[in-house]
Amino acid sequence: MDISQIIQFTFSGLTLGSIYALMAVSLSIVYKVSRVISFAQGEFFVFGALTMITLTGLGVWAPIAFLLSILVAALLGAAIEQTLIRPVLNSPLGTIVTMTIAVSLALRGLALLIWGRGSHTSEPFSGVEPIRIMEAALQMQVLWILGTTLLALLVIWLFFEKTMLGIAIRAVADNSFGASLMGISIRKVNLLSWSWGSALGAVAGMVVAPLYFIQYASGVLPMVNGFIAIAISGLRSIPAAVIAGFFLGFVEAYSIGFVSSQFAEIIVFTVLIVVLMIRTKTASRTSFDEKGM
Amino acid sequence: MTKTTTQLLEVEDLTKAFSGVAAINGVSFTVPQGVIKALIGPNGAGKTTMLNMISGLIRPDSGTILFEGNGIRRSPPHEISRKGIGRTFQLLRLFTTNNATVLENVLLGANNLIKPNILKSVFLRRVINAQEQEAREAAFETLRFLGIEDTALLSPLALSFGKQRMVELARALMSSPKLLLLDEPASGLNDAEVDGFMETLLTIRAKGITILVIEHNMKVVMNLAEHITVIDFGEKIAEGTPYEIASNPNVIRAYLGDDHISEGE
């Protein structure tokens, strides 16, 4: 074990942490507003990445392709919320979960048809030469990932804190009945939250595409890790989701680095189960209301 | 012949706080065997919390609960039920998934008698079937007693609120509880239904079942209850017979008085 290895793993941790943080925030926003944890969130990761790759392949300037892909994902998310999620919002939980699973199957199937079974990768945003820090190679892209993640989180913070629309969404998340009495349209807010969620998922995919090979089924793993992150954070707040995402990224990076990827997976899911158990035990003493969370 | 009254339920110094706010603060009372006792008080006084603690759904912070002399404060709800305490809920909690019918709801009240489990279902069908027959007959009896036997095969969702109430009551009666906890059973009933309901309670009491009822309907409380405990803001403010309660200044103040409003929470 030497320093350069630790540094290398730290870079991995930052990369993974960024993806998981973005996925976790994406899932959080959707959940806080519509009370649905979407099993389809990973597919926006894929759609964002592959759309951008296609666009740049067609000669579109990268930043434009980036923004266009975000737009596509946001519209896709809105369309799905409107047509598929809204009808089942009052159904039992199993139906809602299965619906989001169905959406993920359909999206994955669509991605398969459009982009095939092969893996795709994209050009790094700037430069191919990695920076050397004490024999550890830091891909420039990692800095882009961090930067974009922080920028995205800043945008989210500004939106939800400073804009009327953002505050309205928070109002609905807090107390949807009260918010509707104030004239806030719950439907519009639900729509927006899904758009935000899918946009963030797309950003995560696009920013990490230069480092990994993305194929039609690549979205599941980031999504599952997003689940773990929000479960750890307790779905309480966006900052908590971000911290949990990075925490998870580091745990995974160090586990993969020092032991193996199987060990990492076991550790990560064990942490999930343990955290959930602890939280349930401490909560069970006060009330007996059984909505899942 | 002297009649010794045993205390069926003894609640002593019970306290429960939620997020630092005391819902129940050091309340004590007893329920003698064979009576109808009412627990009354303004909304939000903590009465339902009290019932939830007695039936085991919420754990008290401190204090004791004795049922037939045995401590039940730490017992889980299903054990408390098996000891002989049954209850209904203020906001009805009937079973409605998987196309559940009224009959199935009521039959579930007999679970303490049938004691089903998976192995029995697969390997001891004959035994189960015999028990099931008996339970069905008992269920129809109970439904008949409460006047709703024609709803047996319907979904509870198809019934009027008053009839749903009766279904919940039937379900609670099936295991022949020794103590019946009722949470606002008369709310939502019209005058005629209330009269019928009071008769029903008297018949239940005549079968030897002790009743502790939370009620806002003063007709029911004053005419039916032999003992009354009044709670306000989580504390006991009065206790006694209906006559004593009606003339108690603390009670009047709690329900109508200025102090209540100016204390403003």
Added chain:
Amino acid sequence: MLRRYATGAAILIFLGLYPVTFGATSTYHCAIMIVLGIYVILAVSLDLLVGFAGQLSLGHGAFYAIGAYTSGILTATYQMSPTGAMVIGACLTGVIAAILGWSVLSLKGYYLAMATMGLTAITHSVIIGWQSLTGGASGLRDVPAFHLFGLALESYDSYYYVVWILAILVVLACLAIVRSPMGRTLMALHSDEAAASTLGINCSFHKTCTFVASAVFASIAGSLYAHYMGFLAPDDFSIFTSIHLLVMVFLGGVGTLYGAALGAIFLKLLPELTHTFQDYELLGSGIILILILVFMPQGLWGLLSIAGRKMLAHLSVQAESKGVRQ
């Protein structure tokens, strides 16, 4: 009543004669039916847990895996008899399910789904990681064919009967549970645990029992799968598997048992039907599921029931007027 027995009898006769009629045309047809039988066991046992006890579990893949690998390892490496290995696998699964279930089943809703998903993922990783025992990512090879009392049942024809007899037994067991007072108890704790507990129902105990029962059935399916394939690959037992099973249950109609069987058969036959349009299968299954969930939440079974009822009404008014409630 007679109608129900008639359908059941017809199905049994069809199943009994299949290998010598339709299945006789090629071994492939028998092989398909074997796979269907295995998935019927998996789906129906999952429906018991999800549709009746109301526990949204994505952990079925884990128990499927434990059964498969226990049977595979014990028969391939230790030359144990397949029946013995299956029983050991089932017991092992039962114990693990009891321990895990007792802890995890206190979770509800999304948290339960995630925790059970975690169980599947952990099992998957353990299988890959424990290479010396399980063959790791390259898989477990040379699992012998099933044999009973020295009678080798290597051909698909004969193994078919083993699989389907077990499948029918599992379905009958689940039906027995669901139609008994226990079934009512499950419905109660599905509907409202707090209220159920005030009726004397020990919810944790019954949830765990159901979890264990469904896990044991999944384990049996896994053992059957091991001897069918002769080879086990860890990716057959991943989160995707658990999700796939859940989809089968909901597609067929959650909470009906027959629906789960139907969903399993449908999803397993789908690749056969979309052979030339293989790439469309994923999108197709997603769309079908979406349509079912929006327009016909009672699933394919609900669709079939309604169609069947309309047909019977059309054919004979008599049968309809009896109005027998299932």
